[in-house]
Amino acid sequence: xxxxxxIATLIAAGxxxxxxxxxxxxxxxxxxxxxxxxxxxxxxxxxxxxxFNVGFYNLFLGSGAIAxxxxxxxxxxxxxxxLLVYTCLFMxxxxxxxxxxxxxxxxxxxxxxVVGALSQSVPPLVALIALAIG
Numbered sequence: 001x002x003x004x005x006x007i008a009t010l011i012a013a014g015x016x017x018x019x020x021x022x023x024x025x026x027x028x029x030x031x032x033x034x035x036x037x038x039x040x041x042x043x044x045x046x047x048x049x050x051x052f053n054v055g056f057y058n059l060f061l062g063s064g065a066i067a068x069x070x071x072x073x074x075x076x077x078x079x080x081x082x083l084l085v086y087t088c089l090f091m092x093x094x095x096x097x098x099x100x101x102x103x104x105x106x107x108x109x110x111x112x113x114v115v116g117a118l119s120q121s122v123p124p125l126v127a128l129i130a131l132a133i134g
Contacts, residue, residue: 019058037051061087
């Protein structure tokens with residue numbers, strides 16, 4: 001189960017690193033803000049600061065998860081596992097918050113955030129479950 005936890009953590013990190021690129025560098029592109037985040041072009045100036053900063057949160061989470069896996073692989077089990085648990089729990093709970101905001105239809109139509117919420121929460125949840133039973 002340890003390898004499942006590590007792979008799920010790396011997938012979760014990849015999701016967050018991709019979100020970093022979209023939010024911090026590509027957000028002004030219609031294919032990103034409209035196609036991925038469902039934010040109309042007219043709202044981009046108001047949302048850009050938010051997206052830029054949230055992108056960096058995603059960068060830090062993804063990097064922390066990768067660092068945890070690397071530490072674990074390097075034989076530093078306790079710090080590696082601790083970093084994995086912390087980052088995966090943070091990612092999972094942030095995914096739950098995204099799901100709640102979607103259900104409340106905050107800033108976009110209800111249901112537009114389901115894929116994002118699942119993408120953000122399922123891989124770290126798999127990692128946490130694998131760690132718990134492994």
